[in-house]
Amino acid sequence: SSTYEMVARLLKVKESVCEVANEMGWDCLLSSEWQKLKSMQELLQPFAEHTQTLQSDTMSMSLILPALFDLLSHLADVEQNTSRDVAALARKMEGNVNQRFAWVLDPSDDKFSPLVAAACFLNPTVCQTLLNVADDNIQELLKQAEGYVVRCSQTQENHSDLEELNGPEPAPPAAASSSSSASSSSRQPVFRFLSKFGTKPKPKSSKCSVRQQISQYKEELSQSITCETGMEFWLGKCDTA
Structure with a gap:
């Protein structure tokens, strides 16, 4: 970004510099x-723009992959439509981006993490377009993202079920002095009639499996999405739940 600003400023004062x-x-x-x-300014401009956009505190992790895809596409276009020197630089930058962000872009990389792809997958304003992109790497990333979401959801469900089986944590034992001084009248009265019905387990509400919910989500993405952000989309889901 700083290099772009320097080059852009120099071109802006070109006539004064020449004079x-x-x-x-x-x-x-x-x-x-x-x-x-x-040509250098045009090459660096998208990098400067994405840097300014993504460094904001209000930006989401879900925008990382689209930004990288945009930059790689830009570099590929520059390689085809510019001078030999600039094309060589663009090719080198493309390799550097792929190497530096292999943990995000390449599922076969040893350090690959599907977290960023999952964030992108759960942002309908981004995922809606990527689902229709005929690119094997992008589709593999979305597949990895979907699997990651399923695993995380199942882990959370198992944790919740375990808490239900174990019941609430026992309260710490009261001090001996307080237990001896407590009066019997302060205790909650026991009604056998109520306790008989209260011991019945609460029926669990039927839930769709994670895979079914993801399928429903994809079906929604096949239609037009009016939400401007992913957060707005999911907050709307909470309101209608």
Whole structure:
């Protein structure tokens, strides 16, 4: 971002720089060199824009993958539609991005984490488009994300079921002095009639499996989504639950 700002500022004051250089008798950049700087600015501009966007405190992890896909697509376009020198630089930058973010982009990488892909998968404003992209790597990332969501949900369900089986944690024993001084009248009276019915287990509400919920989510994404953010989408789900 700082390199982009420096190049953009230099191009903005190009005429003034040339005038001062002529007055002082200094060598100035050639027209071809100024053109290379212009190409450099165009190459770096998306990186600067995404840096400014993603460094905000209000941004979500779900936007990381779309930003990386956007940058890689931009670099591929530059390789095809620019001079040889800039194309070589774009190719090197593309390799660097793939290497540095392999833990996000490459499911076969040893350090790959599906967390970022899962965040992207759960943002309907992003996932709705990616589901229709005919790219094997993107579809594999979404598959990994879906599996990660299922595993996390099942772990949470198992933890909740275990808590239900074990019951609430026992209260700490009262001090001897307090137990001896407590009067019998302060205790909750026991009604055998009520306790007989109170011991019946509460019926569990039927729940869809995680896979079924994900399928329903994908079906919704096949239609138009009016929400501007993923948070707005899921908050709406809470309101209708």
